[in-house]
Amino acid sequence: MSKANLLERRSVVSALLEARKDAVVVGGLGASTYDIAAAGDHDRNFYLWGAMGGAVMIGLGVALAQPELPVVVITGDGEMLMGMGSLATVGLQQPKNLTIIVLDNEVYGETGGQASHTGTNTDLVGVAKACGISDARSVATMAEIQAFAASMQDVEAGPRFASIKIDSANLERVLASRDGTFIVNRIRGSLGFGPI
Amino acid sequence: MHARNEASTEAAPSWPEDIFEILQRFDVRQVPYVPDAGHSQLIQRVLAERSMRAVPLTTEEEGVALLAGAWAGGQRGALLMQSSGVGNCVNMFSLTQIFRFPFLTLVTMRGEWGEFNPWQVPMGSTTAGVFELSGIKVLRASHAGEVREVVEAAAGQAYNACTPTAVLLSQRLIGAKVFVK
Numbered sequence: 302m303s304k305a306n307l308l309e310r311r312s313v314v315s316a317l318l319e320a321r322k323d324a325v326v327v328g329g330l331g332a333s334t335y336d337i338a339a340a341g342d343h344d345r346n347f348y349l350w351g352a353m354g355g356a357v358m359i360g361l362g363v364a365l366a367q368p369e370l371p372v373v374v375i376t377g378d379g380e381m382l383m384g385m386g387s388l389a390t391v392g393l394q395q396p397k398n399l400t401i402i403v404l405d406n407e408v409y410g411e412t413g414g415q416a417s418h419t420g421t422n423t424d425l426v427g428v429a430k431a432c433g434i435s436d437a438r439s440v441a442t443m444a445e446i447q448a449f450a451a452s453m454q455d456v457e458a459g460p461r462f463a464s465i466k467i468d469s470a471n472l473e474r475v476l477a478s479r480d481g482t483f484i485v486n487r488i489r490g491s492l493g494f495g496p497i
Numbered sequence: 498m499h500a501r502n503e504a505s506t507e508a509a510p511s512w513p514e515d516i517f518e519i520l521q522r523f524d525v526r527q528v529p530y531v532p533d534a535g536h537s538q539l540i541q542r543v544l545a546e547r548s549m550r551a552v553p554l555t556t557e558e559e560g561v562a563l564l565a566g567a568w569a570g571g572q573r574g575a576l577l578m579q580s581s582g583v584g585n586c587v588n589m590f591s592l593t594q595i596f597r598f599p600f601l602t603l604v605t606m607r608g609e610w611g612e613f614n615p616w617q618v619p620m621g622s623t624t625a626g627v628f629e630l631s632g633i634k635v636l637r638a639s640h641a642g643e644v645r646e647v648v649e650a651a652a653g654q655a656y657n658a659c660t661p662t663a664v665l666l667s668q669r670l671i672g673a674k675v676f677v678k
Contacts, residue, residue: 325570347569352592355562362566362574365527365550386555387562394552481595485569494571497599497659 307468308443310404314375315340316443317402317450321373324453325363325488328477329356329376331411333404337375338477344491348477348484354383357401361391364399367492371453372398378405378419385428391460392433398456401429406469414469429462437462512644512670513538516603519645520549520575523652525601527552527567527574529560535605535671536577557582561589561600568598573656576602580624580665581617590631593661600633600661601652611673621668628663639667 314336318326327347328334333356334348347363349356360374381403391399407420419425429437440449440463449463478484486496516539520528528543529552530536543551554560560576567574578586583604593600607614608621625635634654638647647664654660 327566347566351595352562352565352589354558355565355589355592358559358562359566359569361552362527362563362568362572363570364566365552366567366570366572384559387559389555390552390559394550481592482597485565485596485598488569489571492571497657 306441307406307466308441308446309470310336310406310467311339311472312443313404313446313465313467316446317373317375317453320450320454322371322454324371324373325367327356327360327363327372327374327376329353329374329380331377331380332472333376333380334477335472335475336404339475342477344487346477346484347488348479350479353380354387356380357384357387357391360399360401361387361394361396364396365394368396368398369456370398371400371456372396373400373402373453375402375404377410378403378407378417378425379409381425382418382423388429388432388434388462392429395433395460397459399460400453401434401460401462403462403464404467405464406467408469410469410471414471426462426464434460434462436460439463440465509538510641512638512641513542515645516648517542517546519648519652521546523656524573525575526550526572527563528577529554529563529574530577531557531560531579531582533577533579533605534674535579535666536603539577539603556585558586558589560602561586561592564600565592565596565598568596573599574601575652576600578602578604580604580606580608580621583624583627583663584620587627587631590633594632597659599656599659601655602633602663603648603666604663605666605671606668607674608668610668612668613674613676625665633661633663635663635665637665637667639669641670644670
């Protein structure tokens with residue numbers, strides 16, 4: 302079941318995004334979106350409050366449209382399990398600028414801490430690899446996270462996938478904007494696209 | 498006639514070409530799809546077009562999310578699917594209202610007009626209703642001669658007015674799938 306020496310999610314996400322530069326960052330619904338908000342609001346933060354299972358595909362849509370920009374999806378194990386087929390879709394498209402990070406606490410934290418499949422038999426790194434995302438790994442230390450964060454800026458070497466086992470503590474929510482048109486139009490504006 | 502598996506013995510219909518031309522004219526760049534026989538000609542055209550990215554999906558809801566991301570990144574897209582896939586998308590359709598992005602989907606119909614397979618009928622019968630309940634406008638083309646103007650109207654309201662729109666391409670247009678001769 303849970304392993305020892307698990308990382309703390311807010312420190313992990315802060316380290317991942319500390320030198321994000323121009324990256325667009327998609328946060329899966331629930332705690333991942335709060336983590337991204339806690340690391341600092343940003344014009345290119347793509348906060349999701351629903352659409353469970355869609356985070357990777359939203360990231361893929363941005364990545365294909367903006368191949369020169371790093372695009373980073375940060376989501377949870379439950380959200381990733383619901384959209385597992387999207388790893389096959391990414392494996393087929395091979396977007397070189399897309400990074401997928403799963404913050405894996407092995408539970409559905411937002412709904413009461415029910416066990417997810419990753420706590421027993423499901424190995425998401427294995428799934429990602431088997432779907433053709435050859436750069437798929439487990440990341441277990443803050444030093445590895447810092448090295449991985451630097452690699453996210455390389456838009457020629459993706460797609461890459463990382464699973465980071467984190468502790469399952471429920472932290473205070475840091476509420477991002479939940480107005481979808483604001484969120485998406487702010488990203489578009491930062492990329493130079495106006496309203497219709 | 499109208500048998501999808503006999504298409505190779507007949508002249509290719511021109512309406513998929515009409516759709517392709519409209520997608521090009523509206524600068525559609527990402528075309529996610531779950532394959533359907535009725536879309537096969539259009540899919541071939543998209544796969545061969547360098548300005549478009551064809552994105553095969555494992556399930557149709559992926560395409561709704563992809564198009565939301567594409568829009569955030571400055572590109573337009575259109576989702577190709579069969580009526581049975583519409584039910585797979587229901588929760589993801591929320592994104593069309595949440596982001597108010599230009600959503601266009603072209604849906605080949607099953608479960609109507611001489612259907613052989615009863616398993617297609619329940620979803621085919623509720624396809625238009627599911628879209629309407631999800632806040633997506635529904636237009637339908639039943640004859641080859643009207644495909645161009647229907648898809649053009651749909652693309653216009655989707656891309657110019659950010660009005661999420663589905664075009665149902667009737668089984669009458671495509672031809673009922675023949676299982677036994």
